[in-house]
Amino acid sequence: MYEYDAFDDAFVRARVAQFRNQVERRLSGALTEEEFRPLRLMNGLYLQLHAYMLRVAIPYGTLTGRQMRQLAHIADQWDRGYGHFTTRQNIQFNWPKLKDVPDMLEALADVGMHAIQTSGNCVRNVTADHFAGAAADEIEDPRPWAELLRQWSTDHPEFQFLPRKFKIAITGSPRDRAVTRAHDIGLRMLNEDGAAGFEVSIGGGLGRTPMVGKVLRPFLPVADLLPYVEAILSTYNLLGRRDNKYKARIKIAVHEHGIEEIRRLVEARFSELRPLFGGGDQVRLAEIRTHFAPPVFESRSDDGFEAARRSDPVFRAWTDTNLSPHRQPGHAIVTVSLKAHGAVPGDVTSAQMRLLAGLAERYSHDDLRISHEQNVILPHVHKADLPALHAALLGAGLGTANVGLISDIIACPGMDYCALATARSIPVAQAIAQRFDALKLEHEIGPLKLKISGCINACGHHHVGHIGILGLDRAGVENYQITLGGDGTERTVLGERAGPGFSAEELLPALERLIAAYLEHREGPEETFLMAFRRLGAAPFKAALYPREARNAA
Amino acid sequence: MRHDPGGARIAELNARYRHHAGIRVLEHALTDPLVGRIALVSSFGAESVVLLHMLSVIDRSVPVLFVDTQMLFPETLAYQSEVAAALGLMDLRTIRARPEALAARDSEGLLHRQDPDACCALRKAEPLERALAGFDGWITGRKRFQAQTRAGIEFFESDGPRIKVNPLAHWAAQDVQDYMINNRLPKHPLVARGYLSIGCAPCTSPVTAGEDARAGRWRGREKQECGIHFINGKPVRGPVPQQEEAEEKKVNVIVTEAGFAPDNHAGGFVPLEEWRGQGALDLPADCDPASLLGRLDGPGVIRIVFGSFTDGRGFTVARRLRMMGYAGQLRASGPLIADQFPMALRSGFNEVEISPAQAERQPWAQWRASLDRPAAYQERLRASCEAQ
Numbered sequence: 001m002y003e004y005d006a007f008d009d010a011f012v013r014a015r016v017a018q019f020r021n022q023v024e025r026r027l028s029g030a031l032t033e034e035e036f037r038p039l040r041l042m043n044g045l046y047l048q049l050h051a052y053m054l055r056v057a058i059p060y061g062t063l064t065g066r067q068m069r070q071l072a073h074i075a076d077q078w079d080r081g082y083g084h085f086t087t088r089q090n091i092q093f094n095w096p097k098l099k100d101v102p103d104m105l106e107a108l109a110d111v112g113m114h115a116i117q118t119s120g121n122c123v124r125n126v127t128a129d130h131f132a133g134a135a136a137d138e139i140e141d142p143r144p145w146a147e148l149l150r151q152w153s154t155d156h157p158e159f160q161f162l163p164r165k166f167k168i169a170i171t172g173s174p175r176d177r178a179v180t181r182a183h184d185i186g187l188r189m190l191n192e193d194g195a196a197g198f199e200v201s202i203g204g205g206l207g208r209t210p211m212v213g214k215v216l217r218p219f220l221p222v223a224d225l226l227p228y229v230e231a232i233l234s235t236y237n238l239l240g241r242r243d244n245k246y247k248a249r250i251k252i253a254v255h256e257h258g259i260e261e262i263r264r265l266v267e268a269r270f271s272e273l274r275p276l277f278g279g280g281d282q283v284r285l286a287e288i289r290t291h292f293a294p295p296v297f298e299s300r301s302d303d304g305f306e307a308a309r310r311s312d313p314v315f316r317a318w319t320d321t322n323l324s325p326h327r328q329p330g331h332a333i334v335t336v337s338l339k340a341h342g343a344v345p346g347d348v349t350s351a352q353m354r355l356l357a358g359l360a361e362r363y364s365h366d367d368l369r370i371s372h373e374q375n376v377i378l379p380h381v382h383k384a385d386l387p388a389l390h391a392a393l394l395g396a397g398l399g400t401a402n403v404g405l406i407s408d409i410i411a412c413p414g415m416d417y418c419a420l421a422t423a424r425s426i427p428v429a430q431a432i433a434q435r436f437d438a439l440k441l442e443h444e445i446g447p448l449k450l451k452i453s454g455c456i457n458a459c460g461h462h463h464v465g466h467i468g469i470l471g472l473d474r475a476g477v478e479n480y481q482i483t484l485g486g487d488g489t490e491r492t493v494l495g496e497r498a499g500p501g502f503s504a505e506e507l508l509p510a511l512e513r514l515i516a517a518y519l520e521h522r523e524g525p526e527e528t529f530l531m532a533f534r535r536l537g538a539a540p541f542k543a544a545l546y547p548r549e550a551r552n553a554a
Numbered sequence: 555m556r557h558d559p560g561g562a563r564i565a566e567l568n569a570r571y572r573h574h575a576g577i578r579v580l581e582h583a584l585t586d587p588l589v590g591r592i593a594l595v596s597s598f599g600a601e602s603v604v605l606l607h608m609l610s611v612i613d614r615s616v617p618v619l620f621v622d623t624q625m626l627f628p629e630t631l632a633y634q635s636e637v638a639a640a641l642g643l644m645d646l647r648t649i650r651a652r653p654e655a656l657a658a659r660d661s662e663g664l665l666h667r668q669d670p671d672a673c674c675a676l677r678k679a680e681p682l683e684r685a686l687a688g689f690d691g692w693i694t695g696r697k698r699f700q701a702q703t704r705a706g707i708e709f710f711e712s713d714g715p716r717i718k719v720n721p722l723a724h725w726a727a728q729d730v731q732d733y734m735i736n737n738r739l740p741k742h743p744l745v746a747r748g749y750l751s752i753g754c755a756p757c758t759s760p761v762t763a764g765e766d767a768r769a770g771r772w773r774g775r776e777k778q779e780c781g782i783h784f785i786n787g788k789p790v791r792g793p794v795p796q797q798e799e800a801e802e803k804k805v806n807v808i809v810t811e812a813g814f815a816p817d818n819h820a821g822g823f824v825p826l827e828e829w830r831g832q833g834a835l836d837l838p839a840d841c842d843p844a845s846l847l848g849r850l851d852g853p854g855v856i857r858i859v860f861g862s863f864t865d866g867r868g869f870t871v872a873r874r875l876r877m878m879g880y881a882g883q884l885r886a887s888g889p890l891i892a893d894q895f896p897m898a899l900r901s902g903f904n905e906v907e908i909s910p911a912q913a914e915r916q917p918w919a920q921w922r923a924s925l926d927r928p929a930a931y932q933e934r935l936r937a938s939c940e941a942q
Contacts, residue, residue, distance in 0.1 A: 007928070007929070007934070010928040011928050011931070014926075014927050014928045018893075018924075018927070021923065022893065025920065029915075030915055030916055030920060031891070031916075033668045033669055034659060034672075035863065035891050038864055039893055047664055047667060047668070121864070121866075148935075151931040151934075151935065152931060152932065152935055154931050155930060155931065156931075156932055157869060157873075157896065157897040157898075157900035157901045157930070157932070158866070158869045158870050158873055158897075158901055159866070159869075160866060160869075160894075160897055161863075161864050161865065161866025161869070161894075162866060226935060234870050234873075234874075237866060237867060237869075237870040238840075238842075238867055238870055238871070242654070242657060242865055242867075243653050243654050243657060244653050244657065245656075245657050245661045248657075272877055273877075276877075276936050277935070277936055278936065278937060278938030279938055280934060280935050280936055280937035280938060281935040281936070284934065284935060419663075419664060419667075420663070473628070475628050475629065475632065476627075476628065476629065
C-alpha cells in the first residue's frame with residue numbers, strides 16, 4: 001500500500017493550511033464567493049441541495065484498515081455517522097459545516113489521504129481496476145502508474161483551470177473493470193512482444209452527450225506515460241471550448257476537430273515535452289512500486305471452504321455471486337455488497353466501516369478496495385477464512401449475496417441530495433431491489449447490471465447498464481426512460497433507448513415485463529440478459545415494455 | 555430618438571393620464587411622442603396575461619421582451635408559448651444571458667443560493683439592460699398592491715435614460731382576476747398549485763392562505779425585488795458604471811516575488827494583429843503560440859491577457875512560449891487572484907498585473923503567503939535521474 005513519504009506529507013499538510021487560510025479569507029471578504037468557489041472545489045468541497053458536501057479521494061480505490069477507521073471517525077465527528085461511496089472511487093460526506101472542513105482535511109492528512117482535486121475543472125482522482133494486484137487475468141498492477149499520475153496531476157500549475165473536469169482511468173487487465181472507455185483518458189495495459197505499453201483512448205464520457213473513447217495511440221511505451229498525458233492536457237487546455245459548459249469536455253473537442261487532428265497536435269506537443277522528462281518519473285515509479293509489492297500468501301488447506309459450501313446454502317449462494325478468481329491458489333477476491341435490498345446504494349455507516357477495517361486486517365492483508373460499482377472489496381482472502389468472514393458480514397447486514405445481480409444497482413444520489421437531479425434515483429433503486437427480492441427471481445435472472453441516473457448528467461452510468469434508467473422531469477412529473485444493451489467493459493457499448501419513458505408507478509411493472517421476456521426468450525440460464533439482447537436485438541424487449549403498441553402494430 | 559426622461563416630463567405625463575384607465579395609459583404610451591420607442595417586458599407569470607392581452611388588442615406588433623433566465627419553471631415556458639400564440643403576439647423576443655457570462659459566473663447553476671442578487675443581475679437585469687438598449691421606454695405590469703416596495707409607483711417613472719410605464723399601477727388584486735375571467739384568458743398552470751407570483755424555479759415557492767402574493771419569492775431572504783426594478787428603493791439595473799470609470803484612471807499594480815509596484819511600463823502593448831515584430835506585445839489567451847515561432851527575439855516583454863481567472867489557457871500559453879525559447883519578460887494580466895500566483899510563476903510568468911481594486915482587496919501579504927508552499931511534484935518528476 002502506498003504510504004506518504006516526507007514530501008507527500010509536507011504537501012498535503014501545506015495544502016490543508018492553505019485551505020484553512022482560504023476559508024478565513026472568504027469569511028473576511030478578501031475572497032468573493034465567485035473566487036472562492038474553484039478553490040473549495042479543488043479541495044473537494046461542493047455546495048449541494050441541503051448543505052456542503054465533502055468528497056474525499058480514495059486513490060485507485062485502495063484503503064488500509066487504519067484509513068477506513070479514520071473515515072469512520074470523520075463520519076462520527078463531523079458528519080452524521082455515515083458516508084457514501086461514489087461511482088468514481090471517492091467517499092462523500094453529505095453534512096459537513098464549512099468551518100469544520102479544514103479539520104476534516106487535517107484528519108485525512110493524518111492517515112495519508114486528501115480531498116485534493118476531487119472536483120473542479122482539473123484532473124480528478126485517477127481511478128483503477130478495483131481488483132488490481134489480485135485479479136487472475138492481470139498483466140501488471142496498474143496502481144503504481146495511477147499513483148504516479150496522481151503525483152503528476154496534483155497542483156499541476158498549467159492544469160488547475162481547465163475548460164472542464166478531466167477524468168483518467170487505468171486498468172492492468174485485458175478485462176476492463178475500470179470502464180476506461182468512458183473517461184477523458186482511458187489507459188489499458190497491453191503486452192506486445194514482451195514489452196509493456198498502454199492503449200491510450202481519449203474523449204470517452206457519459207453525461208448528457210455520451211461517447212465511447214477513441215484510441216489515440218494504440219501502443220504507448222510505459223515510460224512515455226507522463227509526457228504523453230501532459231501533451232494531451234496541454235492540447236486540451238487550449239483547444240477545449242470555454243463558451244459553453246456543456247461542450248467543454250475533451251470528447252466534444254475530439255468530436256469537433258476529429259481524432260486525426262487531435263492526434264497531430266498531441267504528438268507534436270509530445271515531441272517537445274518528452275525530452276523534459278529526464279528519468280525522474282521512472283525513479284519515482286520504482287520507488288512507488290515497492291509499496292505495492294504483493295503480500296506474502298499462506299499456503300494452507302481450504303477444505304473448510306468446500307465443506308461449508310456443501311452444508312450451508314446461504315454461504316453457498318454468497319460464494320456463487322460475491323467471489324472472483326484470485327491469482328494465488330487457495331485465495332479469492334471477496335466483494336462485500338453495499339446493496340442490501342432496500343438500502344441506499346453505496347451508503348455505509350461508521351460501524352460498518354470499522355467492522356470492514358477489522359475484517360480486512362484479519363483476513364485480507366490489511367487491504368480494502370472501493371469499486372466504481374459502489375461495493376467494498378477484500379482482495380486477498382484465503383478460502384479457508386471465507387466461512388468466518390461471511391458470518392461476520394452477515395451479522396453486520398453486509399452479507400447480501402447479490403454482486404452482479406439485478407439488485408446490485410449503481411445509483412446516483414438523485415433528487416434526495418443533488419441540486420442538479422431532475423428525478424429521484426435512490427428510492428427507485430430501493431423499490432427495484434425489494435421487488436425482485438420479494439419475487440425470489442434475482443439468482444434465476446443471473447448477471448445483470450442495472451444502473452440509474454437521476455438526470456442527464458448520468459452519474460449513475462445508466463448508458464453502460466445492461467438495463468439503464470434515466471430519471472427526467474417532464475413538466476413537473478418524474479419520468480423514467482429505459483435504455484437497453486449498454487456495456488461498460490472493454491467492449492463498451494452505449495445502451496439504446498427503448499422508447500417513451502414511464503412514470504414512477506409504471507416503472508416497476510415495466511421492468512418486470514422486461515425481465516419476464518428475457519426469461520422466456522433465453523436459451524438457458526447460461527445466456528445472460530446482455531447475451532440474449534445481443535442475439536435477439538431490441539424487438540422482443542421493446543414488445544414487452546410496450547405491449548399496447550406491440551398489439552396495435554400486430 | 556432619445557429623450558430626456560427628466561422629472562418635468564414624467565410629472566407632465568402622470569398629470570395628463572391621472573384619471574385614465576390602465577388600457578388608455580397603455581394606448582397613449584404606445585403613441586405619445588414624449589415616450590418614444592417602447593417595448594413591453596413580461597415574465598409570463600401569474601398576472602402577466604392581462605397586460606399582454608391589452609397590448610394585443612391595441613397593437614400586436616409592439617416588441618414583447620421575455621427574459622428567460624434559464625431557471626424558469628417548465629410550466630412558464632409552456633405558458634409563454636401558449637399565451638403568445640393565443641394573443642397573436644408578432645414580435646416576441648426571448649432574452650437570455652450570454653453563454654460565456656453564464657460559463658464564467660455560474661457554470662454550475664448554483665449562484666442563486668450563494669448570492670441571489672448576483673444571480674438576478676447575471677440572468678435577468680444585465681440581459682434586459684442589453685435588450686433595452688434600442689428603446690426609449692418600457693412597459694411593466696407592476697402594481698401598487700403587490701408589495702410595500704411598490705406602494706408608491708406611478709403610471710410613468712424615470713428609469714435611468716428611459717421611461718418606465720406601469721399601466722396597471724393602480725389596479726387591485728380583484729381587478730386582475732376580473733379582467734382575466736371576463737376576457738377568458740388562460741391561467742398560468744402553477745397558480746392552481748399555490749404560486750401567486752412566479753419567478754425562477756429555485757427562488758419561488760407557493761404561498762399559503764393569508765400570505766402576501768409575493769411572499770413565495772426568495773422566501774427566507776430579505777430580498778424582495780429581482781433587480782430589474784429596485785434595490786434599496788433606488789432603480790438599479792446592470793453593473794454600476796461610475797465606479798469602473800474611476801478605477802480605469804488609476805494605475806494598475808504589478809505583482810512580482812519582490813512585492814507590489816506600480817505599473818511603470820511606458821509605451822503600451824501592441825496587439826498581435828498590429829505587431830511588427832518589435833516591442834511590447836499583447837497576446838490574448840486564445841492565441842496559438844506556435845504562430846510566434848522564430849519571432850520571439852523581438853518583443854522583450856509579452857503580456858498575456860486572462861479574460862477571467864477561471865480561464866486557465868494563459869498558463870499553457872506561457873509555458874509553451876518558455877519552451878519555445880522565449881527568455882524575455884512575461885506578464886499575466888487580468889483578474890487573477892492571489893492563490894494563482896504560484897501557478898503563474900511556475901508556468902513561466904515573471905509578474906502579474908492586477909487592478910488597484912484587486913490589490914486593495916487582496917493585499918501583498920496574501921500574494922506573499924501563497925508562495926509559502928512545499929516543492930512541487932512536477933519538478934521532482936521532470937528531474938533527471940542523477941538529481942534524485
